[in-house]
Amino acid sequence: MMHKLTKAPLALNGLGRCFITEKHVSAVKIIRRGLVCAQHESDSGKNEVYDVIISGGGMVGSAMACSLGMDPNLTGKKILLLEAGNKKVMDKVPNAYSTRVSSISPGSATLLSGIGAWEHITQMRCKPYKKMQVWDACSDALITFDKENLQDEMAYIVENDIVVAALTKQLDSLSDNVQVKYRSKVVKYTWPMPHQAADSIPWVQVTLANGDTLQTKLLIGADGSNSMVRQELGIPTVKWNYDQSAVVAVLHLSEPTENNVAWQRFLPTGPIAMLPLSDTESSLVWSTSHRLAEELLELDEESFVDAINSAFWNNENQSELIETAGSMFRGALSAIMPSAGSPRQLPPSVAGIGPKTRVMFPLGMGHASEYIRHRVALIGDAAHRVHPLAGQGVNLGFGDVACLTQLLSQAAFNGKDLGAIQHLLEYETERQRHNLPMMAAIDLMKRLYSTNAAPVVLLRTFGLQATNMLPALKEQIMTFASK
Amino acid sequence: MYSNKFGRLMLGLCSRKPAAVSGAVRRAAGRSGFSWTAVCQQRTLWLQRSDFLEMEKRAVIRQTGSRSASQTTVDPSELKRFQSLASKWWDEQGEFAALHAMNDLRVPFIRDNLLNVHRARHPGKPLAGLRILDVGCGGGLLTEPLGRLGANVLGIDPVENSISTAQLHSSYDPDLRDQVSYQVCTLEDLSGEEEGGTEGQGAAQFDAVVASEVVEHLADLETFAFCCSSVLKPGGSLFITTINKTSLSYALGIVVAEQILRIVPSGTHDWEKFISPEELERLLESNGFSVQSVQGMLYNPLSGGWSWTNSTAINYALHAVKLKDPAEDSSPHPEDHAAAAHS
Numbered sequence: 001m002m003h004k005l006t007k008a009p010l011a012l013n014g015l016g017r018c019f020i021t022e023k024h025v026s027a028v029k030i031i032r033r034g035l036v037c038a039q040h041e042s043d044s045g046k047n048e049v050y051d052v053i054i055s056g057g058g059m060v061g062s063a064m065a066c067s068l069g070m071d072p073n074l075t076g077k078k079i080l081l082l083e084a085g086n087k088k089v090m091d092k093v094p095n096a097y098s099t100r101v102s103s104i105s106p107g108s109a110t111l112l113s114g115i116g117a118w119e120h121i122t123q124m125r126c127k128p129y130k131k132m133q134v135w136d137a138c139s140d141a142l143i144t145f146d147k148e149n150l151q152d153e154m155a156y157i158v159e160n161d162i163v164v165a166a167l168t169k170q171l172d173s174l175s176d177n178v179q180v181k182y183r184s185k186v187v188k189y190t191w192p193m194p195h196q197a198a199d200s201i202p203w204v205q206v207t208l209a210n211g212d213t214l215q216t217k218l219l220i221g222a223d224g225s226n227s228m229v230r231q232e233l234g235i236p237t238v239k240w241n242y243d244q245s246a247v248v249a250v251l252h253l254s255e256p257t258e259n260n261v262a263w264q265r266f267l268p269t270g271p272i273a274m275l276p277l278s279d280t281e282s283s284l285v286w287s288t289s290h291r292l293a294e295e296l297l298e299l300d301e302e303s304f305v306d307a308i309n310s311a312f313w314n315n316e317n318q319s320e321l322i323e324t325a326g327s328m329f330r331g332a333l334s335a336i337m338p339s340a341g342s343p344r345q346l347p348p349s350v351a352g353i354g355p356k357t358r359v360m361f362p363l364g365m366g367h368a369s370e371y372i373r374h375r376v377a378l379i380g381d382a383a384h385r386v387h388p389l390a391g392q393g394v395n396l397g398f399g400d401v402a403c404l405t406q407l408l409s410q411a412a413f414n415g416k417d418l419g420a421i422q423h424l425l426e427y428e429t430e431r432q433r434h435n436l437p438m439m440a441a442i443d444l445m446k447r448l449y450s451t452n453a454a455p456v457v458l459l460r461t462f463g464l465q466a467t468n469m470l471p472a473l474k475e476q477i478m479t480f481a482s483k
Numbered sequence: 484m485y486s487n488k489f490g491r492l493m494l495g496l497c498s499r500k501p502a503a504v505s506g507a508v509r510r511a512a513g514r515s516g517f518s519w520t521a522v523c524q525q526r527t528l529w530l531q532r533s534d535f536l537e538m539e540k541r542a543v544i545r546q547t548g549s550r551s552a553s554q555t556t557v558d559p560s561e562l563k564r565f566q567s568l569a570s571k572w573w574d575e576q577g578e579f580a581a582l583h584a585m586n587d588l589r590v591p592f593i594r595d596n597l598l599n600v601h602r603a604r605h606p607g608k609p610l611a612g613l614r615i616l617d618v619g620c621g622g623g624l625l626t627e628p629l630g631r632l633g634a635n636v637l638g639i640d641p642v643e644n645s646i647s648t649a650q651l652h653s654s655y656d657p658d659l660r661d662q663v664s665y666q667v668c669t670l671e672d673l674s675g676e677e678e679g680g681t682e683g684q685g686a687a688q689f690d691a692v693v694a695s696e697v698v699e700h701l702a703d704l705e706t707f708a709f710c711c712s713s714v715l716k717p718g719g720s721l722f723i724t725t726i727n728k729t730s731l732s733y734a735l736g737i738v739v740a741e742q743i744l745r746i747v748p749s750g751t752h753d754w755e756k757f758i759s760p761e762e763l764e765r766l767l768e769s770n771g772f773s774v775q776s777v778q779g780m781l782y783n784p785l786s787g788g789w790s791w792t793n794s795t796a797i798n799y800a801l802h803a804v805k806l807k808d809p810a811e812d813s814s815p816h817p818e819d820h821a822a823a824a825h826s
Contacts, residue, residue, distance in 0.1 A: 049657055075607030202655050217656075412607070414590050415628025417656075421575060 049203055050078045051418055052408075053216040055186055055229055057083025059102070059160060060380030060397035061222030062167035066115040067405040069171070069178035073413045079178045080214070081171070082206070084185040090165035093124045099248040099359055100160040101275060101283045103262070103391035105482040108398035109156060112166075116173075120166035121158055127276050128153035132262040133345060134464075137317045138452045139326045141461040142344050143468040145478055155391070155482065157262075157275045157283065163394075185209040189219070189232045194374045194421075204375050204419075218419040219376045220404070222397075225366055227382035233373050239366035239385070242446065244270050245293040246363055246388060247286045250354030251308070256280050263347040264389070265312055266449035271389045272311045274347050281354070284308065285388055293360045301353055308350050322457055329462050337469045363387055365443055367436070371428040375419035377404060384435050390442045392481065396435050403430055438480070557641055557669055558702045572622025572648050580787060582624055582696070585724070588780055588789045589695055589800065590628045593722050596775070596802045597691060600720060608633025613690040616714060618670050619697035623649030623663065629693070630662035637689075638665045639673060674710040691720040698725045698763070699756050708770040717807040721772060724780070724800045728757035731796040744784065760795050764803075772803040 052068060054061050065081040068074055104112070104126075112118040130153055135142030147154055171180055190205035203215040221229030230237065253259070256279045264273040270287040277283050286296070286308070296304060366385035371378045380397030407423045416423065448460050467473055575583045598609060605611045611633035617626045620638030622645050630636045630653070640646050646667045653659040666673075692711050701707055711721050726732050733754050741749045758766075764774045779795040782788075 049655075072606045077607065412631075413594075413609070414587065415594070415631040416586075417627075417631075 048078070048215070050080050050214060050216040052077065052079045052218045052220060053204075053206055053214060054079070054081045054220045054222055055206070056221065056223035056227075056380075056382070057081050057085070057164075057180070057182075058222065058224060058380070059163045059167070059394055060401060061220075062164060062171060063112065063115065063117070063398060064220055064222060064379060064401045064404070065178050065180070066117060066167055066170050066174065067111070067401050068408065069174040070115055071405060071409045071412075073409040075177065077177070077412065077418070080216070081178060081180045082184045082186060082208075083180065083182050085182070087180075087182045088161065088164050088168055090124065090161065093162070096355055097250045097277050097281055097283070098159045098161050099250055099283070099354075101157050101248075101277070102160055102163065102394045103275065104156045104158050104163075104398075105392075105395045106153070106155065107402075107482050108395045111398050111402050112163075115167075115170060117163075117166040117170045120169050121162055124162045124166065126156050126158040126162070127278060128156045128260070129262050129276050130154055130260045132264070133347075134264045135266070135344065136449070136457070136461060136464065137265055137267045137311075137314075138457045139318055139322045139461040140344065141326060141329075141464040141468075143464050143474070145474060147478075154478070155262075157277060159277075181208075186228065189229065191233070191373070192375060216419075217375065217417060218408075221376060221378045221382045222380050223382055225364070225381040225385040227378065229376065230368055230378055230382050233376060235373070235378075236369045237366055238369065239364060241362060241364040242287075242387060243289055244287050244363045244387075245290050245360045247284070247288070247293050247296050247358055247360045249284045249304075249358040250277070251282045251284050251305075251350045252352040252354065253280050253282060254349045254351040257348050259348065261345070261347075262391075263312070267311060268317060268450065268452040271449065272308070273389070274312070274350075275391075282348070282350075284353075286311070287363055287387070287389065290362070297358055297360055304358070305350050305352060312347050313349075317452060319454070321454060322461065325458055326461050326465075329465050333465055333469050365439070367439060371431060372421070372424040374421060377424050377427060379404060383431075384439060386439055386442050387446050389446060390438075390481065392438060392442065395481075396438065399434060400427075400431050403427055558700060561700045562641060570644070570648060572624060572645065573652055579622070579624065581782060581789075582621075584782075584787055585695075585780075585789050586625060586628055588791065589625060589693075589722075589724055590632075592778070592800050592802070593629065593691070593693060594632060596722070597720060600718070600804070601690070605633060610634035614688070615691045615693060616673070616689045618692060618694040618711075619700075620649060620665065621645045623653055623665065625693060625695055626663050626665075627653060627656075627659060630659050634662065634691075636663045638663060639668050639670065640665075641667065641669050643667045670710045670714075671706060674713045688716050689714055689719060690716055691722065693722045695722070695724040698723060698758060699752060701756070704758065704763075704766055705770075708766055708772070712771050712805055715805045717805055719805050720775075721767070721803045721805065722800070723763065723803075724798065725763070726752070726757045726798055727795055728754065728759050728762075729796050732757055735797055760799055760801060763801060767803050771806050773806050774801060774803045777801045 051074075054065050054068075057065075061081060061083070065079060068077075068079050109118055112121065131144060131146040132154060133142060133144045145154065171178055185208065186206055187209050188207040190207070192202050192204060193200055201215065203217055204219040206214045206216065206219065208214070219229065221227050223229055251274065259276040259279050259282065262273070262275050264271055267288070269289055269292055272286045272288075273284070275283045275285065286293075288296070296307060299307065364385060365387060366381075368378055368383045371383045379400040381393065383400065384396055386393050386396070404427050407427050408418055411418060411420065411423045448456065451457075467477075571578050574580075593615075594609060597613060598604070601613060609632050610629065613634045615629055615634045615636045617623075617629070617636055617638040620626045620640050621642075623638055626636050626638040626649065638646075638649060640649075646665045649665050653663050653665075692715055694707075694711070698704060698707065715721065726736055736757075737752055737754055741751065760777045764777070767774060777795060778800050779792040780798040780800055781790050781792040781794075782798065783790070
């Protein structure tokens with residue numbers, strides 16, 4: 001369901017307002033449509049009823065299953081995780097790095113360690129980094145984020161496969177509480193009526209491809225940005241495709257280095273990021289227009305490597321005006337705050353790329369106007385999808401997991417029906433309050449840096465330089481991003 | 484839900500017609516009269532029991548006015564009122580919304596106080612192994628959460644339609660089928676069943692009795708207290724939530740709630756039947772109970788939620804413990820107010 005909304009006013013007004021309008025206009029129609037599917041059956045109570053079914057066994061869905069399985073107040077509840085793909089077991093970590101990686105924030109690391117998966121991850125492979133440098137191609141403005149004295153880690157780069165494998169391993173140990181069905185594709189959902197109608201089943205019914213029908217008191221949709229749960233519920237979703245795709249690859253560095261810095265440069269065509277994987281290898285995430293992305297994939301390895309190095313090092317996008325203005329700003333700011341600011345560093349140069357092929361995938365933004373319905377909750381990309389430029393996507397999902405687990409645990413301790421709307425509403429409110437500003441900020445950043453028009457460049461140059469010189473503001477940003 | 488409540492507020496302020504039953508019912512536990520045969524049975528039991536009753540009990544100061552010295556605790560007019568509401572129990576945002584919301588206070592209150600007394604803990608089922616009686620259970624709004632926490636709960640109510648609704652609702656959930664059961668009867672009927680055998684042998688000996696939003700609809704509190712005592716094990720707990728008899732409860736509970744805002748149908752509550760915590764305490768203590776804690780509750784009509792408060796001027800919750808035999812004087816555990824007070 002694509003809602004066409006003008007982009008510019010939205011970017012400025014923030015995303016909140018359109019959701020309110022969406023909800024009020026089509027909410028009644030949507031609810032009616034969703035309820036039409038309710039099934040009426042006389043023999044309802046004999047089958048087994050699960051307490052929670054999680055649909056989707058990716059990073060966020062598996063984390064949710066582990067988290068619920070380990071909660072003491074949920075002991076004895078019947079929890080099921082449904083995953084359409086195969087079980088991802090990793091007995092031995094492959095030598096080659098995989099191309100899809102995520103930046104795991106300290107908050108997410110805390111969650112993962114609480115559910116026992118972080119141990120497995122650190123035993124397998126992960127790379128902490130201590131500093132992040134973000135700079136502009138159109139000016140020499142830059143901003144660096146780091147914890148004081150480079151003592152603590154800012155975040156961790158972990159391959160997605162490793163996260164899933166670690167969670168799978170942890171789920172194996174929780175088999176008393178959590179059941180997992182692999183190769184189980186869902187073909188149909190049947191939604192219950194909110195009120196107790198005579199002779200109707202009050203639970204959510206999930207029909208699998210093999211014909212089984214399962215019933216549950218609460219369905220958690222963790223099935224990704226094209227969520228079937230969300231679509232079947234008819235939840236209005238604000239989404240647009242950025243005219244961008246991301247090219248990912250594994251880079252071999254020219255020489256070994258301490259490599260604990262994450263680099264991101266905003267080119268007019270899109271940000272290019274280099275994330276450390278080890279002392280000799282880094283991960284590339286280059287978001288650019290579809291056309292350029294295709295071209296990049298077709299280049300031979302040498303030209304591709306040249307393109308990457310040039311993207312990071314080249315200064316041809318800077319005009320004289322911007323350069324002068326930039327140094328003026330910097331002069332003015334250093335007069336106010338002489339000790340702030342940081343020297344610009346250059347990222348390591350790239351010599352080659354990893355054996356696995358380069359991949360590209362389209363980028364978009366998406367936000368479900370409602371995260372919950374009667375007996376259903378959405379988590380992770382099913383509820384919200386962001387641009388990778390801030391490395392926040394999976395962290396927002398882990399935040400959803402932590403919040404929902406805590407609310408379900410409390411509800412169980414109060415003897416509540418897990419699918420009751422009251423605590424689901426609390427989950428929605430709390431997470432929307434956190435996610436929406438983050439998504440608005442990311443979207444704004446993306447638009448702000450997508451142009452090389454002088455006024456915008458000057459604005460963002462000044463903004464970036466000023467922010468760089470205000471440690472208190474940077475602290476706030478880092479705290480918000482690491483939740 | 485927020486806009487719904489606000490709308491109702493506005494409507495209540497503007498409209499002059501007496502509200503139909505479509506308004507939200509603030510307090511709705513069904514306790515009322517029953518069939519004639521039951522009355523006859525009751526009279527016989529009462530006469531049998533008269534040996535047990537000391538004259539002092541009758542002389543206990545009682546509420547005058549609408550409470551008559553009847554042999555039953557139930558009031559026929561109350562029964563009629565709640566019969567018509569029977570199918571609406573489980574609409575969480577409907578007329579019983581405030582009662583659903585009250586679970587946020589009363590379930591932790593019951594759970595934590597029972598956990599203080601019975602220290603056995605099972606993860607996931609904190610009340611496992613306990614038998615609880617829910618008097619005036621209505622549609623089972625409080626019975627089900629207690630069952631989910633592992634207790635074995637019997638819900639009783641004289642309104643047959645309410646019990647049918649409760650049975651139907653709990654039949655869908657396999658976890659509840661073994662935990663909760665319902666019966667159409669009154670408390671006197673139940674305690675009368677045990678009189679046949681000697682105390683301690685009866686099948687219906689409970690660790691706790693819950694009477695939430697019930698006593699303000701009863702005709703005879705004295706009998707009620709006596710029956711509670713007879714069905715409870717020594718050391719068992721009695722939990723009551725009800726409304727205080729103060730000018731504030733008249734102003735807010737009757738005038739504002741029933742006549743101005745119309746969130747409770749007019750005539751649901753009779754101020755004369757409200758009882759103050761001190762009165763209730765006196766009544767219970769003369770029936771062999773020791774009151775452990777009394778805590779005020781406050782309803783916020785805008786948010787639709789309840790919270791604990793220091794003042795018992797309107798609603799309050801009370802926890803009492805049945806004293807053990809005088810030979811072994813049980814020392815009631817000092818109440819953990821923090822546990823009871825935090826919602």
